[in-house]
Amino acid sequence: MEVVNASITDIDALNAEMEKEDLTNAENVRKAWETNSLPHSIN
Numbered sequence: 001m002e003v004v005n006a007s008i009t010d011i012d013a014l015n016a017e018m019e020k021e022d023l024t025n026a027e028n029v030r031k032a033w034e035t036n037s038l039p040h041s042i043n
Helices: 001-018 023-037
Strands: none
Touching: 001 023
């Protein structure tokens, strides 16, 4: 459940950056979310 809550927080951060139309920051947030959220066994 902790992982889900963290993902929701990260998605909220991504949405906030996208609303500002700061796509560079939005992309950085997305990459950070992917790095932290995806199972590392996939890599």
